Amino acid sequence: xxxxxxxxxxxxxxxxxxxNLGADLELALAPPLHPRTFEPxxxxxxxxxxxxxxIEQEMTRQRFIDIPGEVLDVxxxxxxxxxxxxxxxxxxxxxxxRLYYKYEGVSPAGSHKPNTAVAQAxxxxxxGTRRLTTETGAGQWGSALALGCAFFGLxxxxxxxxxxxxxxxxxxxxxxTYGAQxxxxxxxxxxxxxxxxxxxxxxxxxxxxAISEAVEEAMADPGTRYALGSVLxxxxxxxxxxxxxxxxxxxxxxxxxxxxIGCFGGGSNFAGLAFxxxxxxxxxxxxxxxxxxxCPTLTRGVYAxxxxxxxxxxxxxxxxTLGHRFIPPRIHAGGLRYHGSAPxxxxxxxxxxxxxxxxxxxxxxEAAVRFAKAEGIVPAPESAHAVCVAIDLACEAAKTGGEPCxxxxxxxxxxxxxxxxxxxxxxxxxxxxxxxxxxxxxVSCLPxxxxx
Amino acid sequence: xxxxxxxxxxxxxxxxxxxNLGADLELALAPPLHPRTFEPxxxxxxxxxxxxxxIEQEMTRQRFIDIPGEVLDVxxxxxxxxxxxxxxxxxxxxxxxRLYYKYEGVSPAGSHKPNTAVAQAxxxxxxGTRRLTTETGAGQWGSALALGCAFFGLxxxxxxxxxxxxxxxxxxxxxxTYGAQxxxxxxxxxxxxxxxxxxxxxxxxxxxxAISEAVEEAMADPGTRYALGSVLxxxxxxxxxxxxxxxxxxxxxxxxxxxxIGCFGGGSNFAGLAFxxxxxxxxxxxxxxxxxxxCPTLTRGVYAxxxxxxxxxxxxxxxxTLGHRFIPPRIHAGGLRYHGSAPxxxxxxxxxxxxxxxxxxxxxxEAAVRFAKAEGIVPAPESAHAVCVAIDLACEAAKTGGEPCxxxxxxxxxxxxxxxxxxxxxxxxxxxxxxxxxxxxxVSCLPxxxxx
Numbered sequence: 001x002x003x004x005x006x007x008x009x010x011x012x013x014x015x016x017x018x019x020n021l022g023a024d025l026e027l028a029l030a031p032p033l034h035p036r037t038f039e040p041x042x043x044x045x046x047x048x049x050x051x052x053x054x055i056e057q058e059m060t061r062q063r064f065i066d067i068p069g070e071v072l073d074v075x076x077x078x079x080x081x082x083x084x085x086x087x088x089x090x091x092x093x094x095x096x097x098r099l100y101y102k103y104e105g106v107s108p109a110g111s112h113k114p115n116t117a118v119a120q121a122x123x124x125x126x127x128g129t130r131r132l133t134t135e136t137g138a139g140q141w142g143s144a145l146a147l148g149c150a151f152f153g154l155x156x157x158x159x160x161x162x163x164x165x166x167x168x169x170x171x172x173x174x175x176x177t178y179g180a181q182x183x184x185x186x187x188x189x190x191x192x193x194x195x196x197x198x199x200x201x202x203x204x205x206x207x208x209x210a211i212s213e214a215v216e217e218a219m220a221d222p223g224t225r226y227a228l229g230s231v232l233x234x235x236x237x238x239x240x241x242x243x244x245x246x247x248x249x250x251x252x253x254x255x256x257x258x259x260x261i262g263c264f265g266g267g268s269n270f271a272g273l274a275f276x277x278x279x280x281x282x283x284x285x286x287x288x289x290x291x292x293x294x295c296p297t298l299t300r301g302v303y304a305x306x307x308x309x310x311x312x313x314x315x316x317x318x319x320x321t322l323g324h325r326f327i328p329p330r331i332h333a334g335g336l337r338y339h340g341s342a343p344x345x346x347x348x349x350x351x352x353x354x355x356x357x358x359x360x361x362x363x364x365x366e367a368a369v370r371f372a373k374a375e376g377i378v379p380a381p382e383s384a385h386a387v388c389v390a391i392d393l394a395c396e397a398a399k400t401g402g403e404p405c406x407x408x409x410x411x412x413x414x415x416x417x418x419x420x421x422x423x424x425x426x427x428x429x430x431x432x433x434x435x436x437x438x439x440x441x442x443v444s445c446l447p448x449x450x451x452x
Numbered sequence: 453x454x455x456x457x458x459x460x461x462x463x464x465x466x467x468x469x470x471x472n473l474g475a476d477l478e479l480a481l482a483p484p485l486h487p488r489t490f491e492p493x494x495x496x497x498x499x500x501x502x503x504x505x506x507i508e509q510e511m512t513r514q515r516f517i518d519i520p521g522e523v524l525d526v527x528x529x530x531x532x533x534x535x536x537x538x539x540x541x542x543x544x545x546x547x548x549x550r551l552y553y554k555y556e557g558v559s560p561a562g563s564h565k566p567n568t569a570v571a572q573a574x575x576x577x578x579x580g581t582r583r584l585t586t587e588t589g590a591g592q593w594g595s596a597l598a599l600g601c602a603f604f605g606l607x608x609x610x611x612x613x614x615x616x617x618x619x620x621x622x623x624x625x626x627x628x629t630y631g632a633q634x635x636x637x638x639x640x641x642x643x644x645x646x647x648x649x650x651x652x653x654x655x656x657x658x659x660x661x662a663i664s665e666a667v668e669e670a671m672a673d674p675g676t677r678y679a680l681g682s683v684l685x686x687x688x689x690x691x692x693x694x695x696x697x698x699x700x701x702x703x704x705x706x707x708x709x710x711x712x713i714g715c716f717g718g719g720s721n722f723a724g725l726a727f728x729x730x731x732x733x734x735x736x737x738x739x740x741x742x743x744x745x746x747c748p749t750l751t752r753g754v755y756a757x758x759x760x761x762x763x764x765x766x767x768x769x770x771x772x773t774l775g776h777r778f779i780p781p782r783i784h785a786g787g788l789r790y791h792g793s794a795p796x797x798x799x800x801x802x803x804x805x806x807x808x809x810x811x812x813x814x815x816x817x818e819a820a821v822r823f824a825k826a827e828g829i830v831p832a833p834e835s836a837h838a839v840c841v842a843i844d845l846a847c848e849a850a851k852t853g854g855e856p857c858x859x860x861x862x863x864x865x866x867x868x869x870x871x872x873x874x875x876x877x878x879x880x881x882x883x884x885x886x887x888x889x890x891x892x893x894x895v896s897c898l899p900x901x902x903x904x
Contacts, residue, residue, distance in 0.1 A: 005528040008460055076457040077536065077828050084529065088603075106558055108828030110867060150825045151540075170622070170870035176877050177824050177870075372629050373602045376529050376560030415562060415867040418622035418629075425628050 009080035017064035030318035051127030057234035083249035111412030113144030116238035121148030130223035131155035135210030139171030141229030146180035162205035208310030230266025239272025263385035267342030294332035298356035333420035334381035360431035365424035380412035461532035475515035482770035503579030509686035535701035563864030565596030568690035573600030582675035583607035587662030591623030593681030598632035614657035660762030682718025691724025715837035719794030746784035750808035785872035812883035817876035832864035
C-alpha cells in the first residue's frame with residue numbers, strides 16, 4: 001500500500017456549521033463607525049447594505065452557526081476540497097518537512113470565494129433582496145458572487161476595477177456567463193465614479209473606488225443590497241469550512257501542523273484556513289499571514305480607524321491600513337491589493353498571535369513555478385504568496401535537519417492569471433520596495449477619529 | 453441524510469490497469485500504412501517516432517495493462533476524479549432523467565489529457581527519450597504534455613497552431629510555466645512548415661500542419677520522439693481510467709447508464725469514457741459520440757485510408773476522415789478540429805455500435821451556459837458538445853415521461869476558453885452548415901490506396 005497523497009472526506013463530512021472565532025477569543029474589537037458621524041454603527045445603520053441575517057452573523061457571539069441545507073447542497077458540488085501532501089515538492093526540495101496544501105481551486109469559480117458568495121446569496125434571497133452589487137479587482141470575488149447569484153436567482157452587478165476590466169476580459173466573460181452585469185469602475189453611473197472621472201477621465205480605478213460605487217448603488221435602491229468578499233466577520237466565518245475540513249483531514253493523515261500559512265489580502269482566505277487552528281487546537285501552530293511587499297498592509301500599515309472604501313461612504317473600522325486612498329504600483333501582478341484588512345485578523349496581528357510577512361513578487365512567482373513543476377497545479381498569484389513562505393520554511397528545515405509539519409492554503413488556481421506568469425517568464429516583473437516616506441504619506445490620510 | 457451529489461472513490465480505488473477494448477471486440481482494424489510505400493507498418497517503422505513500450509501497447513491484444521507505480525503516483529495528485537449527479541440541472545430541466553457527469557477538469561491542466569500525457573512521458577523517459585515534440589490546437593494537449601514532461605524530466609517542444617498561438621496567449625504561458633518550448637506553426641524550423649509559409653506567409657496553420665512539423669522534427673533526431681494526444685490505440689487505452697472509475701462510481705450510486713455520451717475530436721476523451729462501458733457491461737448502454745457540425749468527421753466524412761497529418765509524413769490509417777487537408781471554418785470556436793478520427797472508434801461507428809451526432813455551435817454554447825448556471829462549472833467548449841446532447845435527451849425524457857440514466861463526460865473546464873463564451877454572449881457566433889459539395893471536395897483528397 002502506497003503512502004497516501006490525498007486525504008478525502010466523505011460528502012457527509014462537509015462541516016455543517018461555520019466556526020466563529022470571536023466566541024472563543026476576547027478580541028476586544030473596536031466598534032465600526034458611521035462614515036459621517038463617526039458614531040458606533042448599530043444594526044439599523046447596516047440595514048441599507050446587508051440583510052438582517054448577515055448583520056446578525058456579523059455581530060454574533062455564538063460559537064458555531066449552522067450552515068443552511070440549501071447552502072450545503074451547493075457546497076456539495078465541490079466540497080470537501082482536497083488536502084494534498086506535496087510529496088513531489090518535498091522530494092524536489094530535499095526537505096524533511098511535511099508539506100500539505102488545502103486546495104480550494106476545485107470550486108467552479110476556481111477559488112475559495114464561493115464559500116461565502118453562496119452563503120451571502122442564499123441569505124439575501126431569503127431576506128428579500130432582488131439584486132446584489134459588489135466590486136472586484138482581479139475578478140475572483142466578482143465571479144464567485146455571480147455564481148452565487150445564479151444559484152439563488154438574484155440579479156448581480158459587479159463594479160470591476162477599470163484596469164482589470166481591460167486586461168482580464170476572460171474574468172468578465174465568466175461573470176457574464178453566470179448572468180451578471182459587469183461595469184468598469186470608475187463609471188458615470190454613480191456620484192463616486194463621476195467624481196473620480198472628473199478628476200481623471202483615464203483613471204485605472206481601484207478596489208476602494210469600486211467599493212464606493214457598489215455601496216452607493218446599493219444604498220440608493222431598497223431591493224438592492226451590497227456584498228463584500230472579505231474583511232467582515234461573517235465573511236471570514238463562512239470561509240472557516242476550509243480550516244474545519246483541513247483539521248479533520250490532517251487528523252486522518254495522523255499529523256498535526258507546526259505552521260499554518262495563508263496569503264493575505266482582506267483576510268477571508270487566511271482566516272478561513274487559520275481560525276479553526278487558532279481557536280480549536282489545544283496545541284496551537286505558528287500562524288503566518290503572507291502579503292505582497294507591494295501592498296504591505298499588515299507589515300507596514302498602521303493599526304487605526306479608516307474607511308473601508310476610497311470615497312468614504314463605507315463604514316469606518318479599526319484595522320491595519322495603508323490609508324484608504326492607497327493604490328499599489330501598476331507593476332504589481334499578484335492581487336491582494338486592498339488598503340485595509342479584516343478587523344479580527346488585525347487584532348490578532350497586533351497581539352502577536354498571528355505573524356505577518358511580506359514577500360516580493362519575483363520570489364512569489366519563482367515559488368509558484370517551482371510548485372507547478374512539482375505538483376502540477378499552477379497557483380493563483382495570490383495563493384503563491386503562501387507557497388513562497390511554505391517553500392522558504394521547508395528549505396530552512398532542509399538546512400537545519402528539522403522536520404516541521406507545514407500546512408498552507410492554496411486558495412485558487414492561476415488559469416485566469418497566466419498573463420502575470422507570462423510577464424514573470426519574460427523577465428518583466430520587478431520587485432517594488434516603498435520608501436518609508438511613501439508609506440508615511442499613504443497612512444497619513446485617515447479620518448479624524450480618535451484611535452484611543 | 454441528504455441524497456448524494458458526488459460518489460467519491462478512495463485513492464486506493466484508482467484503477468491499477470488500463471483497459472484494452474481491442475482484446476474483447478473483434479474490430480478487424482485495417483493495418484496502418486507507411487506514408488510513402490503504403491506497405492503495412494511494422495514496429496520498426498514506428499521506432500523513430502515512439503518508444504518501444506508504447507509501440508507494444510499500440511499493438512497489444514492484452515486485455516488489461518498494469519499502470520506503472522510512478523504513473524499512479526502522479527494520477528494520485530487529482531484522481532479519482534468526481535462523478536457528480538447533476539441534481540440542480542435535472543430540477544431546472546424538469547426532467548425525470550438522472551444526469552451524471554464525470555468531471556476531468558480537476559486535473560492540473562484542466563482537462564482529461566494528462567491521463568495519457570503522464571503515461572507517455574513516463575514510458576519515453578524509461579526508454580531513453582530526451583525530448584518530446586507534439587502539436588496542439590486550442591492548447592489542451594500541449595499543456596498536458598508539458599506537464600507530463602515536467603514530471604519526468606523531459607524537454608518538450610510544442611508546435612502550436614498559429615491562430616491559437618496568437619489568440620490564446622494564456623495557454624502558451626501555461627506550457628511555458630511547465631518548462632516547454634512553444635513554437636507557432638507553420639514555422640521556418642521544418643521543411644513542412646517552410647513549404648506552407650512559401651505558399652502563404654500568413655497561414656493560420658492547422659492541426660494537420662502542426663503534426664507534420666512535430667513528426668518531422670522527431671524523426672530528425674534520435675533522442676527526440678513524438679507524442680500524439682489522441683487517435684492511437686495506446687492513447688485511447690490510457691484514457692480508460694475515466695470510464696473504469698465512472699463504472700465503479702455509478703455502482704456506488706446504485707445506478708446503471710442507459711446512455712453514455714462523450715464529445716468527439718480525435719477520440720481520446722470519448723473512448724476513455726465509453727470503452728469500459730462498451731466492453732465490460734453485460735447490459736451495454738447506448739453510446740453517443742458528439743462532434744461539431746463545423747468538423748463533422750464521423751457524420752459526414754468517409755471511412756477510408758488517409759494520412760494522419762497534412763503534409764503526408766505521418767502514417768496512413770483507415771478511419772473516418774474529412775480529408776487530410778480539411779480546415780474547419782474560422783468561425784468555429786469549439787475545438788474538436790481534427791480531420792480524422794481514432795481507428796477503433798471509426799470501426800465501432802461503421803458497425804453501428806456507436807452512434808455519432810453532430811451539433812451546431814450555438815446550441816453547444818447555449819447548453820454550456822445553462823449547465824454553468826445550474827451546476828457552476830463552465831465546461832470547456834469541447835466538453836459542452838456532450839452537455840448539449842445530454843440536455844437534449846433529458847428534455848426529451850421530460851416530454852415523454854421517461855426516466856433514463858444518462859452519463860456524460862465533462863472532459864475539461866472552460867477557464868482558458870472564455871473568449872469563445874464572450875463571442876457567444878455577444879451574439880457573434882454563427883452556425884456553419886457545409887454544402888454537400890464542400891464535403892465532397894474535402895474528402896476527395898485521399899491517398900491512392902485501395903480501401904477494400
